[in-house]
Amino acid sequence: MRPWLCPAVTAHEPSSPGSPGSPAPAAPVPTPDVTVYWRPGCPFCTSLFRQLERAEVEHTRVNIWEDPEAAAVVRSIARGNETVPTVVVGGPGGVGLVNPNVAEILAAAGHR
Numbered sequence: 001m002r003p004w005l006c007p008a009v010t011a012h013e014p015s016s017p018g019s020p021g022s023p024a025p026a027a028p029v030p031t032p033d034v035t036v037y038w039r040p041g042c043p044f045c046t047s048l049f050r051q052l053e054r055a056e057v058e059h060t061r062v063n064i065w066e067d068p069e070a071a072a073v074v075r076s077i078a079r080g081n082e083t084v085p086t087v088v089v090g091g092p093g094g095v096g097l098v099n100p101n102v103a104e105i106l107a108a109a110g111h112r
Helices: 045-054 068-077 102-108
Strands: 004-006 035-040 059-063 087-088 093-098
Touching: 035 045, 035 068, 045 068, 059 068, 068 087, 068 093, 093 102
Parallel strands: 035 059
Antiparallel strands: 004 059, 035 087, 087 093
């Protein structure tokens, strides 16, 4: 199972190419590894994905129904439950967050 990598979304006002003073495209928020463990049909997961995309936070999505090891990671963070979304910031051994919002994820990544 290969996790789904969410590409960075850049938002900027349209301008004519090469026009002076045209705004540069917004860069994605640099964060350590952000992995979102989710499952189909989860409205909280959908909401978090929208928040992350709006904030341009690159992240990896892992469906716990397709990956038993991912489900085990979630249970280890969520006191034995398979509560999603569960997010790990900073790769293996990083900070685990259960049902966080984007501000909590950015704080865990060192953005205040």
